[in-house]
Amino acid sequence: MTPERARTPWWALGLAVRVVLLALLLWGVLVAALRAFPAERTLEDFRAAAGAGRVTHVDYREQDGDVYQLTWAEGSPVWRRAQGLSTGDGPEIYSVERLHRDLGANRPGLAEPERDSDANGFFPDWPFDTSLSGIGWWVGAAWVAAFLIMIGSTPRLGNRWAWFWLFTAGQFGALLFLLLEPRPLWFGPEREPAPRKRWDGGTGCLFSIGLGLAAMAAAVALGRLTDLLLG
Numbered sequence: 001m002t003p004e005r006a007r008t009p010w011w012a013l014g015l016a017v018r019v020v021l022l023a024l025l026l027w028g029v030l031v032a033a034l035r036a037f038p039a040e041r042t043l044e045d046f047r048a049a050a051g052a053g054r055v056t057h058v059d060y061r062e063q064d065g066d067v068y069q070l071t072w073a074e075g076s077p078v079w080r081r082a083q084g085l086s087t088g089d090g091p092e093i094y095s096v097e098r099l100h101r102d103l104g105a106n107r108p109g110l111a112e113p114e115r116d117s118d119a120n121g122f123f124p125d126w127p128f129d130t131s132l133s134g135i136g137w138w139v140g141a142a143w144v145a146a147f148l149i150m151i152g153s154t155p156r157l158g159n160r161w162a163w164f165w166l167f168t169a170g171q172f173g174a175l176l177f178l179l180l181e182p183r184p185l186w187f188g189p190e191r192e193p194a195p196r197k198r199w200d201g202g203t204g205c206l207f208s209i210g211l212g213l214a215a216m217a218a219a220v221a222l223g224r225l226t227d228l229l230l231g
Contacts, residue, residue, distance in 0.1 A: 011189040018185060021142045022178040025127070028139035029172065030222075031077045032126035037223020038071055038079035043094060046070050046082050050102045058111035060099060063087045067094045071114065078226055124171045146174040155181050156193060162204025170208030172215050 049055050054074040061069040066087035073079050086092050103110050127143035129136050150163050157180060158166075166173025179185050183193050199207065 008189050015185070018178045021146055022175065022185075024135070024139050024142035025146070025175055025178070027135065028127055028129075028142075029175070032129060033219035033222045034077050034226060035071070035073075035079045035129075036219055037226075038081040039223075039227040041080040041082050043070070043082045043085060045080065046072055047102055049074055049080075050104075053104075055103065055110065058099070058103070059114035060096070060111055061114050062096050065096050067096055067099055069114070070099075122168055124168065126171070127174075143174050146178055150177055150181070153182065156183070156198070157181065157196070158199030158204050159201065161201030162199040162207070165201065165204040165208040166211060168208070169205070170211035170215075172211060173208065176211075 046055070049072070056073050056075045058070060058072045060067050060071070064087065066085075068085045068087050069081065069083040070085070071079055071081045085094050099111055124143075128140040147167055150167065151160060155163055155177070163173060163177060163181075166176060183191070187193065
């Protein structure tokens with residue numbers, strides 16, 4: 001048996017693992033981007049969706065018991081937001097109590113106060129958001145698995161410090177790692193990448209800044225496009 005044939009089953013297994021992890025992370029990125037830049041709607045839109053039972057998750061911001069911003073999902077990855085709601089006194093005030101009443105007494109865990117996105121410190125928040133359309137834990141597990149694979153391997157394009165920066169400060173380094181390491185995902189078992197100089201930690205840190213900025217721009221564009229498509 002030739003070496004190429006002998007390693008084909010292991011190559012196929014590794015490819016399958018990378019594809020599964022990549023698919024989970026891509027889904028997490030999509031939902032996180034749509035949640036970060038939701039389509040703008042009104043309070044009346046939210047109350048209509050809540051009355052019809054379409055709302056599956058709600059994040060809200062409140063001041064002294066009065067809601068001034070709502071972000072909600074209706075089962076799909078698309079998120080919607082109503083902001084600039086009045087607080088204080090008056091018939092137009094939308095209180096937290098009224099929010100829970102609109103959602104229904106049998107759905108007490110549906111709404112929760114919106115948290116600031118720094119709970120995980122240096123590590124990205126989006127893979128560990130457990131409200132990612134029911135698969136949040138799987139997305140987080142996929143990110144951790146990719147990170148451990150990186151730590152336990154000898155990456156080809158950059159050393160571990162370079163990839164560490166891309167995974168963390170770069171936000172989406174895990175996707176690049178699964179696409180490109182130890183060989184590009186589209187390479188067959190017989191094709192070897194050309195040798196090249198590896199990135200060091202400093203280079204990886206610089207790349208992570210560019211990757212983070214590019215990811216933010218892509219998320220904004222995706223949110224705007226979704227808003228346009230939804231009208």
